[in-house]
Amino acid sequence: MLKEQRALRRKANRSPVGAAPGTLTAHPHAEPTELNLTLVGNGRSEFHENVAFDLVAKRRGEFPLVWLDCVGLGDVELIERVGKLFGLHRLALEDAVNTGQRPKADFYDAHGFVVLSMIDEIKSGRVEQISLAFGKNFVVTFQERKGDPFEPVRHRIKRNSPICERGGDYLAYTLIDAIVDSYFPVVENMGDLIDKMEDAVFAERGGDRRIKELHMLRRGVSGVKRSLWPLRDAMAGLTRAESPLVTTETKLYFNDTLDHAIRLIEMVETYRDMLTGLIEIDISMAQARTNDVISFLTIISSIFIPLTFVAGIWGMNFDPKASPYNMPELETYYGYPLALLFMAALGGGIFAYFKWRKWL
Template sequence: MSTFTKRYHPPGTAPGTLVASDSAVPLSIRLITYTDTHYAERTLSDPIDAVPWLDVEATSWINVQGNVPPDVLQQLGQRLNLHDLALEDVLNTGQQAKLEDYDEQLFVVMHCPSLDASGALQLDQVSFFLAPGVLVSVYGQAQDLFEPVRERLRRHHGRLRRRGSDYLLYRLLDLVVDHGFPVLEHYGERLDALEDEILAQPTQQTLAGMHRLRRELLWLRRLAWPQREVLSQLLRGDCACITPETRLFLRDSHDHTAQILDLVESDREMIASLLDVYLSSVSHRLNESMRLLTIIATLFIPLTFVAGVYGMNFGNNTHGAWAMPELRWDYGYPMVWGVMIAIAVGMLYLFKRKEWL
């Protein structure tokens, strides 16, 4: 599972050094150029092949998915004049979300949350380069994140084809942010299941499930906080690549990150409450067991006393003045049993009357 764990370069590595990623996803490159009246989509074998197709009159979107060789990325960076430090961060996955302004270019790092086959949280880095008329997106996961946006471009839905590359960046950022809502919905279902399990029959697996969910919510919180800061920077108006019209739409994505943070905090508080309920339930079960053991011990106190008295070995002097008269009775033994049973039944009746049983 991909988390925020950072892969560091060896000490002394020069800034801007590109290190190959460990993604096993095959490289896939798509170039999309579009205007209000034109749309073209091409699959390329090399990102460098996209450069001759770039049209200054159209918006161009280069989507690079999978394992990008460092030399290929470096050549693409040279052709598009991308900053070396930004290229380094593309391959150095594990970065926190951030925004870098390189004069006429923007470099944005985001993380897309998803769930793997086992239901565990997976965080995948998505990098964007924005320049006038050009957007480059790079990510290493196998899932095709941006197919909904491509489909809207193909069908000419809404204002997407009429806007520039900054609006396309907004749509992709919004799509990445919105991936957090299905994850939180899944967490809500897990919380409901944990609550039912705690109220019914909690086990050690219940406690482990709560701690695992709390850890994943912490990761999701660490994801959402810097992403909200990135969107805040885009809204401030300091970035020349973002038009005022696009900033109006970026507010919606910023609100979505705030909603995600609120939901994460709510789920974390819910887990804390469930943990208290779990501990109370375990304590209650322990108290019930201790009460049962106490009742059993209390029952045997008078029985032990009776058995101890009549179990004293004074049978050799049964005719003395201080001898136990019951030792000479024919029915002494069953009488003692009757007394002990009567005491036990009486105490059980008393416990039942006081609702201790």
């Protein structure tokens, strides 16, 4: 999963070098653009999937609030037509099509524009760029591909919640809040994995595979942190916005979303510190195990080196009958058991000395 996300970041779409501002260039592998239309107001709501642009243009004025979801960024001509219909700035459209943008919040004369990183698949934590343009009576979202955390928002619209009675800024808030909250299951799942890894580290399970998993998990946490830091800045920009497009009441809700983003960042930083600590502990424990083995081998060697020396001396092939100086001990009646007893006493004495010095 992480490898796929890094590959997607490397392949993020960019305008050609030297291109004029506002140039729209589709990525070669971008998915075809589909339009999903949500009409809200007058005590009712309508949902239309994969509609033609002409239907959007025709029905836009029939409802007080319109949400157009553009899924896929492959059809730049269609995206340009959408931009003209809602009066979106060319620079905003360029940022929407050119993925890999840093999360931010900009305000133009006719609309606000927000770029965020969205988790479109909670189970795997797959991330994509999403852009939102909103005005007094519309919201236009641009997604790279199908999949989003907006289903609770759609259900609230169906139940005729307060979303249906407010403007585009509040609808934009509910969508942004859903994006931010989609990080919580992913971050909490990382916390559960860290707890399991902590148990594995202290139980000394997994070996080399555990080290690899710790590094991969820390890389994933760092990736989420890279997404959340600029997201927090974007939320702060919305709460401080001096624009008639965002009401004072909606700023309070944006501030609540900012609190969620800050909480997520604190959780991620805590998890990253925990992982760093676990990696250091695991390395220290591995070094301690190595030192224990080396100490054990050193002690065994220290005990058996003198015994090997004794056995080597009496194992030399000298004939005591040829000379009285040629190892007369070999003719001792109890020489073999006495030699064994001497070596046992020597080894036991060395062992007792190690215990006395508390080396064992």
